[in-house]
Amino acid sequence: MSTDTTARPEPGTATGALLSARDLRVVFPGRRGAPPARAVDGVDLDIGAGEIVALVGESGCGKTTLARSLLGLVRPTSGTVAFDGRPLAYSSGALKSYRKRAQLVLQDPSGSLNPRHTVYDAVAEGLRIHGYAGDERAAVAEALARAGLRPPERFFLRYPHELSGGQRQRVVIAGALVLEPELIVADEPVASLDASVRGEILALLLRLRDELGLSALVVTHDLGLAWNIADRVAVMYLGRVVETGPVESVLTNPRHPYTRALLSVLPESEGTPVVLTGEPPDPSRIPSGCRFHARCQVLASGAAEAVADRCRGEDLPVLPGGGAGAVACHWVGREKAD
Structure with missing residues (x-):
């Protein structure tokens, strides 16, 4: 078995897990007398500081539900989620504070962006929700630049329909970065993009990890994507992780x-x-x-x-x-x- 990880850092080893889940379960009631759906059926998962973890599996295996429960968007039926060593609280104030530190990047940038909002307003929305008191224009420009849209001012007044698919995905990423989170959860971040653009977005996520120390959970059905971006991989089937380990070990053996x-x-x-x-x-x-x-x-x-x-x-x-x-x-x- 190949376990050579010398080409990658060893994130999270000094400070422990940034995000951790223990025996997490999410059960949805069945419709019209059907049995309940155990979408997440007992999962332990850790994400270290500066670590990228790929959560891989077929459609319907529960990976998106797991990701949303880690962000507090879906409240678990049982089990615990902890961030930076503290159990996640579910009051509106606690969740608002948490979502400043942990951001979601959705699969379809066209569906994530309001077609009536300019790029500037789309990126500034998080700042306004959280009552940012600094220089909003400078913060938006910095986030766009970090996401690879340069010069950022050129994109301020554009609308989503005026951008390419890759540019729209970069705007979505900039909207997450503007709050300076410690963790990004990216749900199929390149699934809707052309092959020529996929590599650019994956390289961007790796650069953000290296430059900002950003942690990421990347949800995908594509093991090839996991190989290119992840430090560790967790393979999920029917609500539970069935194999996990360093990406080189899992995907080569x-x-x-x-x-x-x-x-x-x-x-x-x-x-x-x-x-x-x-x-x-x-x-x-x-x-x-x-x-x-x-x-x-x-x-x-x-x-x-x-x-x-x-x-x-x-x-x-x-x-x-x-x-x-x-x-x-x-x-x-x-x-x-x-």
């Missing part, structure tokens, strides 16, 4: 069958792509045992027959939130024991 399947369909992957069969994740119908067992290619092939009963009937523990790699899989556990 994946252990969980689900992670292997996700990696197998990348263009640069060798071998035959794994086509997952069975029903896609349904948070209102979480199976007993390993939640992936009904779609597991290893179990279906017979290779995991020795642990098949455990796969179908024995639940797996919540993985630790940070540090060394970990995997929730009975088959991998047996291989390691052997």
Whole structure:
């Protein structure tokens, strides 16, 4: 297993986690008598100071709900979220203060920006909400410049429809940066952008980490993106993290069958792509045992027959939130024991 991380810093090791979640659960009531949906079903997750963590998984696995609960936008059913060592409080005043330190960057910049607001007003909105008492014009200009829109004054009076997709995403990032947060949660930050622009936005996020010490949780379905930007990766399936660790370790030597399947369909992957069969994740119908067992290619092939009963009937523990790699899989556990 490759664990060489010399090309990357070791963020968060001195001061501990900036943001941490413990046994986080978010349950939504079912509609018209349907069972409740366990969107997040027991997650531990740490993000260190100056660290970029990629949260990866298929659509419907719960990663966006998890991200919103970490920001206080969705109140967890149980479990705790702590920021800078203090449990998150849910009063309006406490949340307002917290969201100055932790900002959300949404997937679609066209939907994030009011078409009737200029770029200046879009970026200045956060300052006005939080009662900023300094030089608003200078703060907006600095945020736009940091987001790569230079000279910033040239963009002040433009409207979103006058910008390219990459420029709109930079405006959204500038709107988050203007409050000088310590953490950004970016939900599919480049999914709606052309391939030629994706690299520019990813390079921007890395530069912001290096220059400002910014921490980030990047929510994505793209393991290739995780490889290019993250220090650590957490792979999520049906409400729970099933594999986690340093990005080089997880993506060069994946252990969980689900992670292997996700990696197998990348263009640069060798071998035959794994086509997952069975029903896609349904948070209102979480199976007993390993939640992936009904779609597991290893179990279906017979290779995991020795642990098949455990796969179908024995639940797996919540993985630790940070540090060394970990995997929730009975088959991998047996291989390691052997």
